[in-house]
Amino acid sequence: MTDMIFASKNGRNIPLEDKIFGISNRAKAMMAKEGKDKVVNATIGALLDDDGKVIVLSSVDEVFKSLTPDEYAQYAPIGGTPEFKEAVKKDVFRNFEPTRFVEAVATPGGTGAIRNTISNYSNYGDKVLTTDWFWAPYNTIAQEIGRTLATFELFNEKGGFNHHSFENKVNELLEVQDTLVIILNTPSHNPTGYALSQEEWEKVVEALNNTPKTKKVTLLVDAAYADFAGEENDSRLFFPILEKLEEHVLPVIGHSLSKSYTLYGLRGGAMLCMAKTKDVADEFKRVCEFSARASWSNCPRAVHVILSKIYADEELLGRVMAERKSHRDMLIRRGEAFMEAAKEVGLETVPFRSGFFMTIPCDNSEAVAAKLETEGIFTVPLAKGIRVSGASISEDVCRRLPAAIKKAMETV
Numbered sequence: 001m002t003d004m005i006f007a008s009k010n011g012r013n014i015p016l017e018d019k020i021f022g023i024s025n026r027a028k029a030m031m032a033k034e035g036k037d038k039v040v041n042a043t044i045g046a047l048l049d050d051d052g053k054v055i056v057l058s059s060v061d062e063v064f065k066s067l068t069p070d071e072y073a074q075y076a077p078i079g080g081t082p083e084f085k086e087a088v089k090k091d092v093f094r095n096f097e098p099t100r101f102v103e104a105v106a107t108p109g110g111t112g113a114i115r116n117t118i119s120n121y122s123n124y125g126d127k128v129l130t131t132d133w134f135w136a137p138y139n140t141i142a143q144e145i146g147r148t149l150a151t152f153e154l155f156n157e158k159g160g161f162n163h164h165s166f167e168n169k170v171n172e173l174l175e176v177q178d179t180l181v182i183i184l185n186t187p188s189h190n191p192t193g194y195a196l197s198q199e200e201w202e203k204v205v206e207a208l209n210n211t212p213k214t215k216k217v218t219l220l221v222d223a224a225y226a227d228f229a230g231e232e233n234d235s236r237l238f239f240p241i242l243e244k245l246e247e248h249v250l251p252v253i254g255h256s257l258s259k260s261y262t263l264y265g266l267r268g269g270a271m272l273c274m275a276k277t278k279d280v281a282d283e284f285k286r287v288c289e290f291s292a293r294a295s296w297s298n299c300p301r302a303v304h305v306i307l308s309k310i311y312a313d314e315e316l317l318g319r320v321m322a323e324r325k326s327h328r329d330m331l332i333r334r335g336e337a338f339m340e341a342a343k344e345v346g347l348e349t350v351p352f353r354s355g356f357f358m359t360i361p362c363d364n365s366e367a368v369a370a371k372l373e374t375e376g377i378f379t380v381p382l383a384k385g386i387r388v389s390g391a392s393i394s395e396d397v398c399r400r401l402p403a404a405i406k407k408a409m410e411t412v
């Protein structure tokens with residue numbers, strides 16, 4: 001049975017429309033009809049100001065506008081320009097100097113890093129492991145390339161990382177698979193805002209080192225929101241811990257320029273390996289560039305030039321970071337306002353540390369979200385709860401929302 005007319009289904013489950021963009025379109029339609037002040041659109045995964053306009057770092061915008069045709073019109077090399085590769089390593093690691101063999105391959109956004117990691121480090125039919133709360137495109141990407149997603153429980157009963165569930169699932173999958181890709185999105189996890197602590201990272205590394213050395217495990221750290229979790233070097237303190245991984249576990253970092261540089265539409269990103277041997281790093285470059293050629297070919301050159309220029313000019317880099325900090329502080333204030341208000345009205349939330357999203361656990365999320373929509377509040381219902389984007393609503397709205405959500409939960 002297939003619901004396709006002409007297209008081939010190839011085992012994929014293809015919805016009629018992208019869920020989040022569908023909800024957001026309904027929010028926009030209501031805004032046009034009822035007025036902007038009657039609608040809260042808490043679905044958008046981009047940082048908006050209090051008036052609902054996308055925030056653009058003016059320092060980055062300046063560089064963008066200064067580009068010459070020579071800089072943006074030509075093809076970029078498949079793996080990225082040499083200057084970009086150096087700049088992106090600095091951008092990912094900052095003060096940390098890896099002792100491992102690092103290779104960087106350009107990708108169109110962080111999404112490309114996820115796709116290429118799955119396609120090159122798992123086999124057809126494999127299960128790819130991630131947390132039970134996860135960003136839906138992981139599932140889309142896995143399906144598209146003939147894999148499926150398996151999950152473990154992110155939280156234990158105390159609201160910390162559930163090592164027991166993680167280890168059980170890793171070992172269960174490795175009993176039937178020779179390769180395993182694990183995706184951990186931290187810090188500022190989408191959709192919960194969780195971040196693994198140093199201790200939790202140590203235990204994750206220990207568990208992976210204890211897996212059979214005959215297997216190949218790839219740990220993809222999806223660090224798309226690393227610059228939104230507080231001081232930027234603090235968010236990177238887990239890198240030295242990754243260096244303790246044994247040779248049969250390969251750490252790969254998925255990096256996105258979409259949020260950190262407000263370049264969502266320019267599709268900038270990279271994947272970086274921290275390999276224990278040069279051979280594995282060289283192979284990483286070869287296979288990931290092959291996959292890039294086979295899917296999107298080269299990435300937009302403009303974004304490579306922009307990042308290279310920023311890292312070549314200390315004063316400019318300082319301005320970018322200062323601007324980003326002021327927006328990050330705003331985002332942190334919004335998150336805190338939401339959490340405080342949730343506590344005041346007794347609304348249970350999933351443990352939140354920082355980031356674009358907060359989540360409220362509930363069994364009937366579709367019905368609660370539908371009820372909220374009737375009141376002009378647009379959220380994203382997930383399998384296990386409701387996602388609210390603090391990135392797209394003001395601090396004032398963050399303060400008001402928990403009471404409205406609690407009421408909607410009580411009435412459906």
Ligand code: PLP
Nearest residue numbers: 045109110111135190224256258
């Ligand atoms: N990973 C997560 C968890 C995300 O939420 C996103 C964007 O929303 C990305 C990766 C990468 O996004 P992009 O491809 O736009 O850089």
